[in-house]
Amino acid sequence: MSSAPFLIDNADAQSSRSDVLKDRILPALLAGALGLALLYGAGFAETAQLHNAAHDGRHSAGFPCH
């Protein structure tokens, strides 16, 4: 049970767990946050100028608009 391959497997499992966070979860969360910020600006922000500029786009996308 305490053979070398077993120990190596165990170490690999631990490092791959932190790699999932680093390679997958953090980039996804950052990309998602960036996307939400863009969608808020184009679709929801109530600044009159932004609303007027994006007006037709919002109506077409079916966003609740004025």
Added chain:
Amino acid sequence: MLRMMAVIPPVFRVIDMLNLSNLRMIAVSALWSGLWAGLLLTAAQSVQVIPTLLQAEVYEEKAAIANHMPADSGIDQTNQQEEEVWQPRNGWERTFFTALANVSLGVGFALLLGAASAFRGGIGNWRNGLLWGLAGYAIFFAAPSLGLPPEVPGVEAADLKDRQVWWLMTVFDTAIGLWLLVFSKTGLNKLFGALLLVSPHLIGAPQPDMHNSAAPVELENTFIVATAAANALFWLALGGLMGLFSRKDLEFKE
């Protein structure tokens, strides 16, 4: 080793914790997909969506003159400064800003697609991309439209905040529900997903006390059909392009 870790400023440790090349891959493919899908949407809108909207605006302005009310162009209808607020002039200026809004929405939606698919190991190819796009269409257009159909200007609707809350809740519930239905392995989770899918519609969207509209009903119906078609094209293009541009699976250290 531990001594070295302590010397590195925390900011760099955070950057070191993040696979920047995967983030860049999602961002770059989202930029390109959003750009092309947004431009395609702008072209598709010019067929029927924008003409219908402009027609409805004529009715809206007529009704506004009849009621001695300023035409609806901003946030607060009682605001006297409303008419001074900048808005793009009809013609190329208005089309340009609509295209800009479409591309911004495209990039934003593409980033969300990229983020969601990263949890499943990336999209892979354009065929899978079409499926992801179809899911986006269901989540961000079809489901909210069941309760709050896209409206031309001049249609009386319920309070904006209430509609935004219902819209967000519906998008959120549909996204989680669809995810559970498609990806979860247990029947109980799938059932929970199905419940999430239908719950916003059981609650019901906020409706106005009276359904008044400056535009005729036919115009309202044309607008619903036109936006449904234009958005379907947009989402399929967006998903397909995301699949094409991010074909390479996310990098993983073996």
